[in-house]
Amino acid sequence: MTAVRTILITGASSGLGAGLARNYAAPGIRLVLTGRNEDRLEAVVHDCRVKGAEVVTGLFDVGVAEPLGSWLIAQDDAAPFDLLIAAAGVSAGAGVDGQPEGTALAAMQVRTNLLGTIHTIEPLLPRMIARGRGQVAVVSSIAGLKGLPYSVGYSASKAGIRAYGEALRGLLQPKNIAVSVIVPGFFDTPMTDRWKGPTPFMVGLDKMVAVIRRGLDRRRPRITFPHLLALGNRAADLLPATIGDRIMRGFHFHIEPGR
Numbered sequence: 001m002t003a004v005r006t007i008l009i010t011g012a013s014s015g016l017g018a019g020l021a022r023n024y025a026a027p028g029i030r031l032v033l034t035g036r037n038e039d040r041l042e043a044v045v046h047d048c049r050v051k052g053a054e055v056v057t058g059l060f061d062v063g064v065a066e067p068l069g070s071w072l073i074a075q076d077d078a079a080p081f082d083l084l085i086a087a088a089g090v091s092a093g094a095g096v097d098g099q100p101e102g103t104a105l106a107a108m109q110v111r112t113n114l115l116g117t118i119h120t121i122e123p124l125l126p127r128m129i130a131r132g133r134g135q136v137a138v139v140s141s142i143a144g145l146k147g148l149p150y151s152v153g154y155s156a157s158k159a160g161i162r163a164y165g166e167a168l169r170g171l172l173q174p175k176n177i178a179v180s181v182i183v184p185g186f187f188d189t190p191m192t193d194r195w196k197g198p199t200p201f202m203v204g205l206d207k208m209v210a211v212i213r214r215g216l217d218r219r220r221p222r223i224t225f226p227h228l229l230a231l232g233n234r235a236a237d238l239l240p241a242t243i244g245d246r247i248m249r250g251f252h253f254h255i256e257p258g259r
């Protein structure tokens with residue numbers, strides 16, 4: 001297996017993306033990190049450089065295809081990517097009173113999470129295919145296994161990412177490009193801080209980063225953690241819909257507005 005040397009991480013200014021950037025940072029590693037908030041991203045860059053990594057940054061809204069796509073191609077010209085991690089994401093949800101999210105909020109989550117993943121991966125695929133090597137990681141969620149009634153747009157975006165990643169995996173496997181579909185449960189980040197409700201089996205960020213890193217090192221097709229929570233969501237999906245929906249409705253939560 002070729003060693004991973006040049007890594008793209010979107011959403012690197014916070015939470016999972018920042019944790020993975022710090023984890024991968026080492027001499028000989030080139031990290032291409034993106035986010036929107038310059039100060040948060042710079043703090044991560046500082047830590048990665050201290051650990052000896054070469055770091056390049058870009059500030060982009062992943063929900064908009066350009067100029068992100070052209071910039072990614074320029075970065076690939078400078079040093080071909082070995083691994084792409086599309087980690088940028090947002091969450092929102094119904095209000096405390098269970099009112100629908102509305103068009104703007106639901107569409108914003110699909111645009112950022114699902115289209116953002118596509119905008120990140122697609123420009124680089126023809127190049128990886130031509131090289132006959134590479135690795136891609138997309139971040140779904142247990143919300144992509146069975147929709148969460150109080151977070152409709154988020155669930156739709158994460159189910160979309162899961163389907164996108166699995167379809168891509170089938171397509172790219174014969175071309176020697178591994179696709180890992182990451183399906184996390186709850187882990188401790190600013191996104192989870194805004195979640196007001198139960199967080200069963202929640203783990204620390206470092207634990208989740210370690211599990212994902214191990215899975216990526218092994219080019220695992222699916223990285224699911226914690227397994228019990230994913231199993232619960234899968235089971236709820238296999239039950240008759242009215243029963244499964246009632247169980248999911250029992251987990252009351254709301255999500256406070258983002259940063």
Ligand SMILES: NC(=O)c1ccc[n+]([C@@H]2O[C@H](COP(=O)([O-])OP(=O)(O)OC[C@H]3O[C@@H](n4cnc5c(N)ncnc54)[C@H](OP(=O)(O)O)[C@@H]3O)[C@@H](O)[C@H]2O)c1
Nearest residue numbers: 011013014015016035036037061062088089186187189191
């Ligand atoms: N936390 C959990 O329990 C959990 C569970 C399952 C899945 N996930 C998924 O894991 C991923 C990381 O989540 P997290 O918990 O680490 O969240 P987080 O701490 O809120 O970080 C989100 C990251 O995404 C970036 N981002 C958001 N909107 C963006 C946009 N339009 N364009 C570019 N970048 C954007 C943010 O950049 P700025 O800060 O610079 O704006 C930040 O770097 C997400 O895809 C999330 O859905 C999280």
